Amino acid sequence: MADARDEIDALIGQFSRLPGLGPRSARRMVLHLLQRRDQALRPLVMALDRVAQTAQPCTRCGNIATAPICDICADPKRATGEICVVEDVADLWAMERGQVFTGRYHVLGGTLSALDAVGPDDLHIPQLLERIVSEGIREVILALGATVDGQTTAHYIAESVEQTGVILSALAQGVPVGGELDFLDDGTIGAALRSRRAF
Incomplete structure (x- = not known):
């Protein structure tokens, strides 16, 4: 017993x-x-x-798949010339839930972190640079967290892809749909103000 x-x-x-x-x-x-x-x-x-x-990581983007290439990478309709860079698979799945993005993804496997001794070679940044050339990528969308490590990683990638001529964009940050200002933290309100647009 x-x-x-x-x-x-x-x-x-x-x-x-x-x-x-x-x-x-x-x-x-x-x-x-x-x-x-x-x-x-x-x-x-x-x-x-x-x-x-x-289950295994997709050899192209890093998504979780049951074949060497995931369904997203294998779908010719997703070859839009856009690639969305995310920190991990959970972020990729969150983007897919929105059913708005129709391009392909690239999972970094983390973010740069001096404290945790995570450098560029520990992430899938070299593979991203290879994909930009081999897949004829026209736009790289950075969908990284609004943390210090996320923004450091975004800046590193921006510098790395600067010579490739691709368009570089990032997700807007700010007030979520249905959000009330009273319940938001100061950082979110500040980001929303900085990302304001004409009404």
Whole structure:
């Protein structure tokens, strides 16, 4: 009995390491799964196994795919000459949820950080420069966070692509749709003011 409890505790420990989950949420999840073995636990185990066997980074953009080239890169309609540069796959998926961007992506795999000793060679910046030439990219859209590291990375990329002649743009930053000024932080309000446009 103690061995079974140890295994359950180990499973709770694994769940609690996931982003956004603490020990209490992990215990609730594991208990839910154990009480619904056939409906929840076994399908989850099978899905995790399938993903573990098939998921891999796209060799072109860095998205998660089940083939060497992801669906976005393989789609000829996405060859618009625009490439959106994001920090990680979560950002790519967030952009896709909006269903507005119709070009291709490039996942950097992080941002430059002097504190964490992350330099240009630790990111996929050289691959981005190669893609600009090989794919005939006309515009690079920087969709990086409004953090110090994000902006440092954006400036580094801007300097790196300067000689290629591509158009360089960045996402506007400011008040979200439906947002009220009273609930926004000072940085967001400042960015919105600086990015103002004619009305």
